[in-house]
Amino acid sequence: MKFSKLYAPTTKENPKDAVLPSHIFLTRAGFIEQIGSGLYNFLPLGKMVLEKIKTIVKEEMDKAGAQELNLSFITPSDLWKESGRYSVFGKELLRFKDRKENEFVLGPTHEEAILSLVKNKITSYKQLPLHLYQIGLKFRDEARPRFGLLRCREFLMKDGYSFHSNEEDLQREFDLMYKTYSQIFTRLGFDFRVVNADSGAIGGSGSKEFMVLTDNGEDDILTCQNCTYAANIEVAKRAKKECKDERPEANYASRFHTPNVRSIEELADFFKINKFYTIKAIVKKAIYENESKFIVFFIRGCDELQEVKALNAANALELQDANEEELIKIGLCPGFIGFVGLKDIEFYIDQELENEKQMIIGANEKDYHLVGIDVVNLNKNRFKDLVAVKEGDCCIECGAKLKKSKGIEVGHIFKLGQKYSKAMNANFLDENGKAQAFYMGCYGIGVSRLVAVAIEASYDDKGCIWNKILSPFDLNIIISNMKDEKIVAYANNLYENLKKEGIKVLLDDRNERFGVKINDFELMGFPYALVIGKNFEENKLEFIQRKDLKKEVIDTNRVLEFIKKTVL
Amino acid sequence: MKFSKLYAPTTKENPKDAVLPSHIFLTRAGFIEQIGSGLYNFLPLGKMVLEKIKTIVKEEMDKAGAQELNLSFITPSDLWKESGRYSVFGKELLRFKDRKENEFVLGPTHEEAILSLVKNKITSYKQLPLHLYQIGLKFRDEARPRFGLLRCREFLMKDGYSFHSNEEDLQREFDLMYKTYSQIFTRLGFDFRVVNADSGAIGGSGSKEFMVLTDNGEDDILTCQNCTYAANIEVAKRAKKECKDERPEANYASRFHTPNVRSIEELADFFKINKFYTIKAIVKKAIYENESKFIVFFIRGCDELQEVKALNAANALELQDANEEELIKIGLCPGFIGFVGLKDIEFYIDQELENEKQMIIGANEKDYHLVGIDVVNLNKNRFKDLVAVKEGDCCIECGAKLKKSKGIEVGHIFKLGQKYSKAMNANFLDENGKAQAFYMGCYGIGVSRLVAVAIEASYDDKGCIWNKILSPFDLNIIISNMKDEKIVAYANNLYENLKKEGIKVLLDDRNERFGVKINDFELMGFPYALVIGKNFEENKLEFIQRKDLKKEVIDTNRVLEFIKKTVL
Structure with a gap:
């Protein structure tokens, strides 16, 4: 092509609010242009890259036996009400009414739509397995659209949905998609890791994320230096943490005057012990569909609360920080919160604290702590995995050190199990003529996001550096x-x-x-x-x-x- | 592919409310499925046909030098307010607010978006001409979605937009698109006609529609049996109609008692004359952005009012029927309306009546008509092309008989001129360094609609008959x-x-x-x-x-x- 004919307006000015190289260079080089908050046009160069990505994704999906279709982007709200997600999906789900006041959503994902499609069409185990996918528009009304194509609102996604007659066959397809996705990202020329992940609003019994390693990634991932274990920090596990420092000795539940000792650092200093032997409390306001409540999370003083783990423990839609006023109102003493005074308050304790002895914790009384507390005789359900695993923690599989990297999520595969099919009453007849809900998997790739990921993974201070596979021109x-x-x-x-x-x-x-x-x-x-x-x-x-x-x-x-x- | 693996659920039952073969057979054969009013999923077979169509459209557009891009489907309302179409586009334009109460529309067409894209990027005549196109989603909130893919709400469209430094270059591109579209529809295997058309809500100085001839077409088109003249009935012209029957003789403006003679048939019988010599009145309520008013349209008794022509004459957003009560309220006598009593009422007369003499018309008085009326001494602006041309009328170009056929619109090309660029202040510097608004063209193909058109053009009582080009399988x-x-x-x-x-x-x-x-x-x-x-x-x-x-x-x-x- 002749450059004189190409529509690729380049500019020396950075787009406003742009911080990431992909956002800056793709805009400056005339690949994309922002038209509104989180809304982008793909100009001819950007479109060429997009088409190359789509072709590779399609080729590998077809090779794996999945069939391409197109689901309506605009989805009737009724389907979302049937699955129960209409009320719980939050504000990212854009809802609107048409001229006849009927309610619709702009599809942020299509589990409901695909189930409505196959329901009453796939009626026998003989018609299974089935894998249908599309490469189509999605819309998520992000609270803070930013980072160019990496967190925009309208985007192109490959979303696939598979149906199975049992758990084993779902696992087989899940493994096949693991291979297929690995092949796709390898062909695209990316350095990526597959990590254990939180299933978020999609749900289900297990999921893996595909992460491209880049300095500017939004996600933290932890990888074992020795074995294949890798996980998003949101779900990363570790071998139980140990401490060789001396444990504080004390009689059971002695009350100590600790004037102005509010932080964990101050507390460890005061008693001259390792923070490992202290327990800190974090209070959150948990938001549910029709209510909200305060929840206290207890973890070791040396650990940090992992918000997604806490959210899952609380089974809430959202967690908000609680302020001191609110704490006082419910009878808690800020800076000195402990197990005391929690009669009517929900609380969870990190699982590593189970059966831990001789710990130091707040007395829920100004300027007082309790020493020699044993974390015993509590209901099993109180103990949850709550802590953020850190670089240097030990691998849960092999005990070697974990390394932290930054990654950008490019793909996510889920074993949904029967979550949606049961909610939407989507059944087939099994070999014994008995009605069963479908076992489902779903599999997503952020297609338009990959255009930006390619640059996050490969740029210098002058601009983009395309690999041969994705470059619009040789x-x-x-x-x-x-x-x-x-x-x-x-x-x-x-x-x-x-x-x-x-x-x-x-x-x-x-x-x-x-x-x-x-x-x-x-x-x-x-x-x-x-x-x-x-x-x-x-x-x-x-x-x-x-x-x-x-x-x-x-x-x-x-x-x-x-x-x-x-x-x- | 093996049929046992293909997701193509066939059924013997017709979809409810389906009347057209394409709607019935594409659904029954598992090519498409309705998910809501005017919303369709494309199943694997439908998707395969869609891809074949897209490929041909893309190949020909690229060959013509147009560049493919993707514009954001969700469009900020501000752009539509700038062009002025936000208020006049009507309810087909779906408007909604995001979580931050910002206003957006689901793009039904993208003139505004493309202008915002090139504005301040294309600044010199040296960068022109330019033609950008996309194959993307559109949404039009139709009042009555029906006929399956033919009149749905979410659909796939190829929309192209060209920019030029003068009228002649726009004409050159318009002619090139005429050829390109002809090549596309020929390759797709369609029997089509290119006709003069109304430009509707898109506007501009001239447009041509591409019509595939089918028995179930929504549009009426008139084609000359002798020359190349062809037009949508909405704009079709004819050689001035003549009548060899005797003209009624009478003194100027004689008032005749015509008891109970309300219809044109009764009137012609009463005076024993050809309806050609009578004038009938049709009253419509014309709806404007901020007001509405009654307008009277006068045409020959032997003709029918063409609604689109009337709408354009009135320059209104919509015309509604007026009822007798409303007529009486504004001083008109139903069944006897004529030129009398129109002092404060807007009216238009068909252009073929200009200077016509000795006509019979209502006296605007119950049971009275006026005979010997001359249509003279009226302001030129009163005379408009208002009548629906019929089969058997004579060609305006050569005088031969016109033939009427049914067609489905599959493409529409427009010379927009400076309509949008002036409204949105989108300028370039011409050879003399003077700022000028772009000359624009726009060019649309209803891509997903073509899947249905292929079947409307080729089916029998058993089902679809695909041609070799579009068939998913050989x-x-x-x-x-x-x-x-x-x-x-x-x-x-x-x-x-x-x-x-x-x-x-x-x-x-x-x-x-x-x-x-x-x-x-x-x-x-x-x-x-x-x-x-x-x-x-x-x-x-x-x-x-x-x-x-x-x-x-x-x-x-x-x-x-x-x-x-x-x-x-």
Whole structure:
């Protein structure tokens, strides 16, 4: 394609509020443009990348035996009411009414829609398994759309849904999707990890996330240095933490005057013990569909509360911070909260504290702590996994050290089990003629997000660095001086010859200065450039690798062969 | 593909409220499924057809030099307010608010969005022309969604927008799109006509519709039997109508007592004249953005009012029928309305009545008509093209007879001129450094609608009849008896061999009776079937053409060659 015809408006100015390289460079290089909060247009270059991603996703999904379809983006609310998610999905679910006051949602995911589709159509175990997928629009009304394509509101997703007659067959498909997704992200050229994950609003009995490792990732993931264990920090487990420091000795439940000792640091200092032997309390306001209540979470003083784990323990829609006033109102003493005074208050304790002895904890009384507390004789249900696993903690599988990295979620596969099929009464007849709810899996890839992920994984301070698989063009030919007829003629001729060889060339034939053209090449980031410039008289051309900006002088007589060998 | 794996739930029951073959058969054959009013899922077979259509559309658009992009489906309302269409587009424009109470619309078309995109990016005539297009979702909140995919609410559209520095260049692109669209619809295998059309809510200085001829078309089109003139009835013109019958003689404006003569038929009978010499009045309530008013339209007694022409004459958003009570209230006498008593009422007269003499018209007085009325001395602006052209009327270009057909609109190309660019202040600098608003064109194809159009154009009482271009499969191999191992083995072997030849085969390997399989073949309508049945022992197979259900016996030893020759 000739650059003079390409619609790719480049700019030197960063988009406002942009902090991530992908947001900045994709916008500046004319791949995407924001049209509203969390709403993006894909310009021709962005669209080309998107199509390449879609093709690879489709090829691998088809190879795995899934069938492509398109579900209506606009979904009647009734389906969401049937599954129960209409009320619990929160404000991300955009609800609206049509001209006849009927209620609809903009589909943020399509479990309900797909179940309504197969219900009463798939009636026998003989018709199973079945895997249907689409690559289509989604909308999630994010509270704070940001990071360009990484957290936008309208986006393109590959969502697949599978149906099975039993748990084992669901597991087989889940494993197949694990392989299929791995193949997709490998083909796309990404460095990724598969991690255990929280199932969030989708739910189900187990899920894995595919994370591309990047410095700017939104997610923290923990990976074992020794074995294959890897997990999102939201669900990461660890071998039970131990401490070699001395345990504080004391009689059972001695009450100590600890004036102004409110923080865990102060407490450990005061008693000259390791924070490991203290218990801290975090109080949250838990929001449910029709009510809210305060919940206290107890963890070791040396640990941090993992919010998603706490949310799941509380089985709430949302957790909000509680302020001191609120604490006092329910009879808690800020800075000194402990097991005392919790009669009417729900509380959970981190599972590692079960049966722990001789601990120090607040007395729920100003300037007093209790020493020598044993965490025993409590209901099993009180104990939950609540702590945020840290780098350096030990692997639950093998005991080796865990390493923390930043990742961006690009895929997520779920074993839904019968969650939705039971709610929506979607049954089939099994081998014994008995009605059973479908076993379901669902599998998502954030297709439009991948365009940004590719750049987060590969950029420098000048702009994008596309890999060969995703780059819209294989080669950028730069005509240094449009007034030099010989150079122009040569470049056009070479361009035509390369096109015939199946090489996708962008010929920069714009009436622009050489500096502008080189800057645009570096900003747009196609893998290679060939400059036809001042040494052309001596039959010399300059070949540039975008990745490291390494330059090489090529003789005109071997240029065709060299390019064919290098760029494809 | 093996039928046992394909998700294509067929049914014998017609979808409720379905009247059109495409709606009935596409649903019954498992190509599409309705999920709500005017909302459809495309199942795997429907999706395959859709993809074939998209590919052809994309190939031809790219060949014409247009560049593909994707505009955000959700569009900020501000853009629509800027163009002025937010208030005038009517209820088809679905408006909603997000969680922050910001206003958006579901894009029914994207003139505003594309202008906002290129504005301040395309700043010089040197960057023109430019043509950008997308194949994306649209939503129009139809008052009465019906006819399956033909009048649904969420649909897939190819919409392209071109930008030019002058009228001539716009005309050049318009002509190019005329050719491109003709090529697309030819490749898709449609019998179509290009007709003059009303520009509707899109507006602009001229437009052409592409109509596929079908018995069940929503549109009436008139085509000259002699020359190339063709037009949608909404805008069709004719040579001025003439009448050889005698003109009624009378003194100027004689008042005649015509008791109970209210209809044009009764009037013509009463005076024993041709209806051509009478004038009838149709009163409509015209709805505007902030007001409504009654308007009287006068046409010959032998003609019918064309509603779209009347709407354009009134420049209103909508025309509603006026009832007798309303007429009386504004001083009109139902059944006897004429030019008398219109002092404060807006009225228009069909242009063919200009300077007409000795006409008969109501006296606006019960049981009285005026005879010998001359339609003279009226302001030019009163005269508009108002009548519905009929079959048998004469062509405005050559005078030959016009023929009426039914058509379905599949494409529409518009010369928008500067309508939107002026409203949105989208300018470029011309050769003289002067700011000018872009000259725009826009070009639409109803992509998902084409799936239905293909069936409206080709079906019989048993089901769909796909042409080779759009059919999801080239051949349907039917195993008559799954218990006959020899037949099953032979069929599987043939299936594998044909796949290697690049033939798309659906192998019906379901444990179903032969009758069910044949019925499904006829309902789904792939071009050919090969039955491996009872004569297989004698090395005979049965080959069926779906189009005419013609059967042919094929020897197994020549089957591969025969199929390769026939189906591709």
